Amino acid sequence: MAPVVKQVTDSVTFGEGPHWHSDEGVLYFVGIGAKVGDGVAAVHKYDPATGKLATAKLEISPHFILPIEGKKNHFLITQGRKVVEIEWFGDENTPKILRTVTEVDQDFPGNKLNDGKADPRGRLFTGTISNYDGMNELVTKDGSIFRIDPSGSTTKCASGVICANGLCWDLKEKAFYYIDSMTYVIQRFDYDVKTGDISNPRSVFGVKENGLTGFIDGMTIDTDGNLWAAMFNGSCVLKIDPRTSSILERIPIPAKEVTSVTFGGPNLDILYVTTGRMGYFSPAEPPPAGAVFAVTGTSAKGHPNVNVRLH
Numbered sequence: 216m217a218p219v220v221k222q223v224t225d226s227v228t229f230g231e232g233p234h235w236h237s238d239e240g241v242l243y244f245v246g247i248g249a250k251v252g253d254g255v256a257a258v259h260k261y262d263p264a265t266g267k268l269a270t271a272k273l274e275i276s277p278h279f280i281l282p283i284e285g286k287k288n289h290f291l292i293t294q295g296r297k298v299v300e301i302e303w304f305g306d307e308n309t310p311k312i313l314r315t316v317t318e319v320d321q322d323f324p325g326n327k328l329n330d331g332k333a334d335p336r337g338r339l340f341t342g343t344i345s346n347y348d349g350m351n352e353l354v355t356k357d358g359s360i361f362r363i364d365p366s367g368s369t370t371k372c373a374s375g376v377i378c379a380n381g382l383c384w385d386l387k388e389k390a391f392y393y394i395d396s397m398t399y400v401i402q403r404f405d406y407d408v409k410t411g412d413i414s415n416p417r418s419v420f421g422v423k424e425n426g427l428t429g430f431i432d433g434m435t436i437d438t439d440g441n442l443w444a445a446m447f448n449g450s451c452v453l454k455i456d457p458r459t460s461s462i463l464e465r466i467p468i469p470a471k472e473v474t475s476v477t478f479g480g481p482n483l484d485i486l487y488v489t490t491g492r493m494g495y496f497s498p499a500e501p502p503p504a505g506a507v508f509a510v511t512g513t514s515a516k517g518h519p520n521v522n523v524r525l526h
């Protein structure tokens with residue numbers, strides 16, 4: 216059966232950071248604005264049972280939204296270089312910002328936190344975009360990857376990053392996969408689930424070596440250990456086997472700016488795909504670019520998305 220791609224939400228301009236909440240059966244994701252005050256920065260909740268999309272606006276763009284384990288209506292989001300805890304009831308009301316959990320890259324004020332996920336044990340991994348507000352946007356390498364443990368203690372795990380994206384884990388392979396979008400290369404780190412330490416980075420897939428245009432943005436992993444990668448400016452999602460560095464499948468998406476992916480649904484077999492229409496590298500597209508799409512019929516399944524553990 217060929218995969219079927221269906222638009223499931225209205226265009227939100229620039230969707231990112233999808234997280235499927237298995238207990239609630241809903242998809243949380245964020246809306247990122249090109250600049251502060253453009254009215255696009257938001258947290259979103261899509262409920263497939265009703266088809267309803269809830270949007271709560273924020274002043275500063277969040278780059279991810281992750282539920283906090285055991286604390287209903289509490290989430291971690293980013294605000295610039297800060298990770299903050301918010302209370303949000305999944306409606307149209309502005310979330311309440313409760314506290315700053317950590318502030319990273321104090322020595323690089325132009326940096327901004329980007330993608331973030333909880334590892335299999337609920338530790339938050341996130342990374343920065345280097346000099347995001349500066350003249351050398353997406354050229355300097357002052358970003359890093361961080362691990363934030365349940366105590367809030369923050370550890371720098373890797374540096375020299377331009378744009379941190381696509382974090383996912385494979386317990387069987389003892390692997391952590393990540394991409395610096397601007398280096399066009401997916402990296403595999405050895406991952407120690409007991410300590411959360413990552414080490415020994417090496418390249419497992421190159422965009423240019425495979426003759427592709429676009430940047431790998433968000434990424435997830437299925438239960439067979441294959442990666443599903445959003446191709447920004449590439450109008451597709453790729454299924455990649457990182458063990459053989461090969462492309463297994465290409466799913467066209469009706470938007471150039473494909474930003475991220477995650478598996479969801481009651482059986483974790485629906486691939487939710489966020490997209491944008493910011494017009495980064497070519498004229499901005501009309502909707503449905505910027506919508507969330509659901510891909511069914513891939514015959515792949517994901518792992519449950521993990522909520523963040525935080526004391």
Ligand SMILES: *[C@@H]1O[C@H](CO)[C@@H](O)[C@H](O)[C@H]1NC(C)=O
Pocket residue numbers: 428429448496497
């Ligand atoms: C974006 O995609 C178009 C093709 O659709 C290509 O011509 C252009 O070079 C791409 N831009 C970048 C920066 O990769």
